[in-house]
Amino acid sequence: MDISDLRSIATVAALVAFVGIWVWAWSGRHKKDFDEAARLPLDGDEE
Known part of the structure; x- marks a missing residue:
């Protein structure tokens, strides 16, 4: 297993x-x- 295999696994x-x-x-x-x-955000600060 080389770095290309690890990169492929990480991508998947x-x-x-x-x-x-x-x-x-x-x-x-x-x-x-x-x-x-x-x-x-549309509700605002209603008191």
């Missing part, structure tokens, strides 16, 4: 992690939480 692992996070973020189960978080 990074791609799998990216796709996993992307699928998690776009799943329907989290839509409500993300919509609430998106509204936070």
Whole structure:
């Protein structure tokens, strides 16, 4: 195993992690939480 194999493994692992996070973020189960978080800057400081 040389450095090229390690680089290939690291690239594949990074791609799998990216796709996993992307699928998690776009799943329907989290839509409500993300919509609430998106509204936070618009709510402002109401007293």
